[in-house]
Amino acid sequence: MSEALLSLHYHVSPDDFQTAGEASSDVKNKLKKMGFPPEIVRKVAISMYEGEINMVIHAYGGEITVDIGMDEVRAVLKDKGPGIQDIGKAMEAGYSTASEKVRSMGFGAGMGLPNMKKYSDEMKIDTEIGVGTTVTLVVRLA
């Protein structure tokens, strides 16, 4: 990866649905202002939002860093949540362990991770039970 043009850092609060999505929204606005193509902005916004909301719903919030480079946008979403038992299962469309409470808010279709896969060019999940999960998302410009 070439040198980052801009590095951003966000704190994601646990269980706060009023502010959930603000990091993704801020990144989207910055990319737009920097003149990135709309399709790239959309890919970053969608994949990053799903990761951000998962940190709110399934973990206890966490930290996001985003490096915007000449040829790629790289987001690393790190939480200290419960970890993911079975990544293969979690990646399946429709698989969700979301609670009734968050389902009533419209979450829990089990499409977040599939969306992240679909809208990123590279996705990596590092997870350890009881320790946390780090998701790396890369969207390439070329």
Place this chain on the structure above:
Amino acid sequence: MTVKELLEKKIYEEVSVGDGLSTEISKPYCCDLLSIAMGKAPAGSCWVTVMANVNTLAVASLTEVACVIVAEGMQLEESFVSKAVQQGITVLRSSQPVFDTAYAVQKLLEE
């Protein structure tokens, strides 16, 4: 039909008037599950849903739908309305069910 033209028809209650008033509405889109809408809502569509919370607005903003119509006359919280205004999203409210609302929008688009 642009968002402005839809507003001017005064069919639906105006909840918030956003930034993209000159956006051409491409089609209605219906879904109440946020991550499905996130993956599928077409940019420029008119999103009809009963799910009216601030997360709906986050999805609307990130997918760049033209506007949101809250169907079934769902009650809207103050935080929802203020966030819609703050984020510049046009939100309307319909007393009709989702399908009827989307069908009516489709009819208008075909006029």
